[in-house]
Amino acid sequence: MDSRSLVMHQAMLADRVRLRAYDRALAHAVRPGDTVLDVGAGLLALGMMALRHGAAHVYAVEGDPVTAAVAARIADDNGLSGKLTVLHGDARTVELPTRVDVIVAELMGNIGPEEEMPEILAAVARRSLAPGGRVVPQRLTTTLTAIEFDGEGWGLWSGDALGYRLDAVQEYSEPAAHLHFFQREPRALSAPVPIGDSNLGASAHGVTAAARKLRITRPGTLHAVMGSFTATLAPGVTLSNFPSYPGCNWGVWIWPLRHTAVEAGDVLRARVLVPENVRVATDWRLECGISRRGAS
Ligand SMILES: C[S@@+](CC[C@H](N)C(=O)[O-])C[C@H]1O[C@@H](n2cnc3c(N)ncnc32)[C@H](O)[C@@H]1O
Numbered sequence: 467m468d469s470r471s472l473v474m475h476q477a478m479l480a481d482r483v484r485l486r487a488y489d490r491a492l493a494h495a496v497r498p499g500d501t502v503l504d505v506g507a508g509l510l511a512l513g514m515m516a517l518r519h520g521a522a523h524v525y526a527v528e529g530d531p532v533t534a535a536v537a538a539r540i541a542d543d544n545g546l547s548g549k550l551t552v553l554h555g556d557a558r559t560v561e562l563p564t565r566v567d568v569i570v571a572e573l574m575g576n577i578g579p580e581e582e583m584p585e586i587l588a589a590v591a592r593r594s595l596a597p598g599g600r601v602v603p604q605r606l607t608t609t610l611t612a613i614e615f616d617g618e619g620w621g622l623w624s625g626d627a628l629g630y631r632l633d634a635v636q637e638y639s640e641p642a643a644h645l646h647f648f649q650r651e652p653r654a655l656s657a658p659v660p661i662g663d664s665n666l667g668a669s670a671h672g673v674t675a676a677a678r679k680l681r682i683t684r685p686g687t688l689h690a691v692m693g694s695f696t697a698t699l700a701p702g703v704t705l706s707n708f709p710s711y712p713g714c715n716w717g718v719w720i721w722p723l724r725h726t727a728v729e730a731g732d733v734l735r736a737r738v739l740v741p742e743n744v745r746v747a748t749d750w751r752l753e754c755g756i757s758r759r760g761a762s
Contacts, residue, residue, distance in 0.1 A: 467532040475509050475533075478572075481715040484705060488512055488572065488602070491699030492519045495568050495600045503527065505557040505571035505590055510537050512570045513550055524550045525566065527557040558589040565596040569667065571603075576645055576707065577719045578608040578695030579672030580745050584664035591667035601667035603705075605698040608673050609658035611708075612734050613720070614686040616650040620722045621689055636724050643693070643747045645717040651709045655688060655728060656680040658708065661738055677737040677753075688726045691736055691752055693719040721752035731759030 467475075478484065492512070496502060498520035504513035507526035516524050526541070528534040534554035541550045553560050557571075569590060573583035587601060595601070615621030622628065623635045659680050662673035680691070695716075696706040707716035728734075736754040 467530070467536055471530065471533060477715045479509065479511055483712050483714040484572070485511060485515075487699055487703055487705040488570070489515050491602045491703045492516050492568075492570065494700040494703070495570075495602050496521050497567070498522075500567035501525070501564060502568045502570060503557075503562065503566040503590070503594055505569060505586065506573050507537055507552065508533060510540055510550070510552075512572060514544075514546075516568065516570060517546070517549055521568070522549070525562055526550055526552045527560050528552065528554060529556050558586060558593075562594050565599070566594055567596055567599050569595055569599065569601045574603075574606065574695055574697055574705075574716070575745075575747070576695075576716050577673070577693040577747050577750075578606050578697075579662060579664065580747055582672075582745070584666060584672055585670045587666045588668060588670040595667060603666055603697040603699045606662070606664045606666055607660055607696045607698075608662035609660050609694060609696070609708075610678060610680060610736050610738070611654050611658045611692045611694070612656040612680045612682060612688055612728075613652040613690050613692045614655055615652050615689045619646065619648075619689075619720075620725075624687060624725050633725070639722045639724065643719045643721055643750050643752070645747075646692075646720045647717045648709045652689075652692070653684075653686060655682050655684060655686050656734065657683065658694070659736075661693075673738055673740060675737060675739060677735050680734040680736055682728045682732040682734065683730055685727075685729050688723055688728045688734070688756075690720045690722045691734070691754065693721075693738070693747070719747045719750070721754075723754070726756065728756070729759055733757045733759075 496519040502516040
């Protein structure tokens with residue numbers, strides 16, 4: 467495992483919000499004696515949870531060869547060899563000796579589907595899920611929200627934010643996506659509007675390129691459009707990187723816009739353009755325009 471993936475796994479295993487949500491979801495999904503498939507098993511956190519919730523056997527499939535070798539060693543070190551089988555390969559093509567009762571995965575990208583979770587889980591469920599089986603998470607939704615920063619990030623580029631004018635910077639901003647970790651929660655100027663909604667294990671689409679209307683609900687200065695995800699892990703158990711949600715390790719994607727005063731009733735039309743075969747949202751473009759309240 468190179469040191470970049472090590473740090474990535476460290477951040478994921480330190481994320482208590484994430485682990486608590488999966489623990490609750492697996493308590494709901496796993497029944498005593500179940501066979502579970504952990505897709506993209508990493509260092510086995512979810513597979514181990516499934517065993518704790520009564521699974522008889524876990525197949526832990528990991529695509530990265532070094533991570534898979536470390537996972538096999540961890541299974542061995544914890545005396546799990548008879549109950550947990552680590553398999554190296556792409557979960558879409560790995561052969562299992564049996565169909566499984568539960569599929570669990572954590573492949574959410576910062577805007578939701580860019581790690582291809584909908585496609586991967588649809589393919590895996592088709593091959594390996596027993597009739598009546600369960601998938602964790604159940605659903606993945608991506609939303610866009612119009613936001614105003616609260617004195618950080620692009621919020622600084624307004625008029626006299628630091629006592630002198632910095633607004634020339636806005637002339638140079640482009641509607642390219644940036645990964646952002648908020649220090650202070652931004653003000654949402656619209657409700658979150660879905661641009662993608664996948665029933666995991668069944669539907670394979672990520673985000674739609676159709677234009678969406680973000681209706682402005684309060685007066686303010688439009689600074690950016692934010693893209694974030696919400697995963698429904700089980701009934702009543704959600705995990706989200708929306709900034710008002712208790713802290714987890716994901717950032718959100720934001721598309722900075724030229725600062726624009728808006729009123730309740732204005733409508734921002736926004737459309738995310740995803741180039742074919744481009745996974746990283748840095749290259750996802752946002753097209754948008756504003757209609758003023760009352761304008762036809
Ligand atoms: C976000 S990490 C989650 C690790 C672990 N499940 C956890 O929750 O801590 C995703 C893991 O899935 C693996 N992965 C991604 N796509 C995969 C695929 N198609 N087949 C098997 N493993 C995959 C990656 O190598 C990575 O280790």
